[in-house]
Amino acid sequence: MPSISAIQRANLWLLATLCLVLLPWSAQVAFGCMAGGALVAANLVVLAWFTQLVFGAAIRGGRPSPWLALAPLKLLLVVVVAYIAVWRLKLNPGGFALGISTPFFATLIVATRAAVRRSRLAVGSRA
Numbered sequence: 250m251p252s253i254s255a256i257q258r259a260n261l262w263l264l265a266t267l268c269l270v271l272l273p274w275s276a277q278v279a280f281g282c283m284a285g286g287a288l289v290a291a292n293l294v295v296l297a298w299f300t301q302l303v304f305g306a307a308i309r310g311g312r313p314s315p316w317l318a319l320a321p322l323k324l325l326l327v328v329v330v331a332y333i334a335v336w337r338l339k340l341n342p343g344g345f346a347l348g349i350s351t352p353f354f355a356t357l358i359v360a361t362r363a364a365v366r367r368s369r370l371a372v373g374s375r376a
Contacts, residue, residue: 251359253297260290260355264348271344281341284334285348292327293352299323 264286271279299320306317331349334340 251356251363253293253300255359256352256356257290257293257297259359260286260293260352263355263358264290264351267347267351271347275341275344277341278344278347281344282348283344284340285331285345286351287348288327288330288334289349289352292323295323 264283268279268283268286271282299317302317331345335342335345
């Protein structure tokens with residue numbers, strides 16, 4: 250099963266490659282892409298932090314951290330930051346949307362890589 254850290258690494262590589270490819274075409278689109286990617290990268294870091302809090306609470310016997318009360322506000326914060334970035338700072342909306350979509354493709358890449366590894370191990374163990 251892919252880990253959040255593997256998805257984060259794949260996301261950063263994909264984002265950097267995409268921004269470098271977009272830069273000669275349009276610096277505004279590349280910058281919007283970079284800003285959207287930075288937002289979702291930060292979101293993945295916070296998601297990993299909340300995941301550690303949940304599992305830590307389960308290990309400690311069910312005593313949840315008070316920080317878990319902020320988990321529902323994470324999505325609201327992401328929406329507010331996206332609004333400010335696109336409508337107030339006038340970032341390129343297409344580039345921003347492209348940057349925000351990179352974790353989806355990074356997850357597909359990491360999951361496909363893991364599935365290929367599993368199938369290779371399964372084929373190799375039958376011989």
